[in-house]
Amino acid sequence: MDERAALRMLAADLPHAGDDAAVVDSTAITTDMLHASTDFPDGTTHYTAGWRSVAASLSDLAAMGADPTAAVAAYADTEFVDSELRAFVEGAQDVCEQSTAEYVGGDLDTHSELTVTTTAIGTVDEPVYRSGASPGEVVCVTGTLGRSAAALGLFESGDHERANKLFRFSPRVAAGRRLAGVATAMMDSSDGLARSLHQLAEASDCGFDIECSAVPIDNACAVCEDRWEAGVHFGEDFELVCTLPEAALDAVQRDLDVSLTVIGEVTDPGVTVDGEPLADRGYTH
Numbered sequence: 001m002d003e004r005a006a007l008r009m010l011a012a013d014l015p016h017a018g019d020d021a022a023v024v025d026s027t028a029i030t031t032d033m034l035h036a037s038t039d040f041p042d043g044t045t046h047y048t049a050g051w052r053s054v055a056a057s058l059s060d061l062a063a064m065g066a067d068p069t070a071a072v073a074a075y076a077d078t079e080f081v082d083s084e085l086r087a088f089v090e091g092a093q094d095v096c097e098q099s100t101a102e103y104v105g106g107d108l109d110t111h112s113e114l115t116v117t118t119t120a121i122g123t124v125d126e127p128v129y130r131s132g133a134s135p136g137e138v139v140c141v142t143g144t145l146g147r148s149a150a151a152l153g154l155f156e157s158g159d160h161e162r163a164n165k166l167f168r169f170s171p172r173v174a175a176g177r178r179l180a181g182v183a184t185a186m187m188d189s190s191d192g193l194a195r196s197l198h199q200l201a202e203a204s205d206c207g208f209d210i211e212c213s214a215v216p217i218d219n220a221c222a223v224c225e226d227r228w229e230a231g232v233h234f235g236e237d238f239e240l241v242c243t244l245p246e247a248a249l250d251a252v253q254r255d256l257d258v259s260l261t262v263i264g265e266v267t268d269p270g271v272t273v274d275g276e277p278l279a280d281r282g283y284t285h
């Protein structure tokens with residue numbers, strides 16, 4: 001059984017699950033696990049690992065429209081090296097400083113490879129779920145897509161400095177907060193744009209028609225063999241994918257600290273690009 005089948009099996013017993021974070025009363029909570037072999041390519045610094053691990057959880061809070069309060073990380077490795085631990089915490093603290101979150105500690109353990117589990121909590125008055133999209137609305141994405149695919153290429157080619165920089169993404173916390181109350185459905189693009197659209201479509205019982213030329217693929221993808229694959233299927237970009245009424249678009253775009261690009265419209269069921277089916281293929285953990 002793959003990750004998605006396992007999540008589906010458990011969903012029946014977990015009524016708060018199914019979105020980027022669970023919301024209980026006004027508290028949003030999310031957790032994530034990352035491993036050296038699947039999430040931190042050779043050349044990833046511990047500073048970047050700390051930043052990225054915590055940022056992934058802050059991104060999940062952003063996707064609910066939540067205001068992050070705090071993050072913790074459980075850190076496991078084959079040994080503890082003081083410079084690596086300090087760099088990890090520094091990365092975690094620095095990404096928290098971009099928002100209202102505070103990095104407040106965690107746990108240490110030994111393990112066969114670097115493994116990090118992060119948990120973040122936040123407050124949210126108007127949570128945005130995946131289930132509220134309606135035909136006729138526009139579907140948008142923040143920022144640009146494909147940076148993590150480009151980073152992987154740079155790690156492989158030995159340009160570790162640029163790769164680490166691309167890997168330290170900014171979680172879209174301020175954008176998520178602004179979109180709360182306006183966006184009808186939202187999630188982050190951690191599994192890739194294609195899979196995110198399919199997940200939103202399933203939760204909202206709708207479909208999407210995407211305009212290929214409108215998808216904002218990052219210039220860094222020039223190093224990738226296939227820009228479309230890098231931007232749409234590779235995933236791990238942590239941008240927000242959301243739907244909203246077209247009439248609300250201008251005001252939101254003016255207020256955001258990041259671009260918000262209309263990539264298509266909400267339709268009846270079926271996810272298409274320029275009218276052709278878009279495969280539900282992306283990052284599987």
Ligand SMILES: [Mg+2]
Binds near residue numbers: 187189
């Ligand atoms: Mg997510």
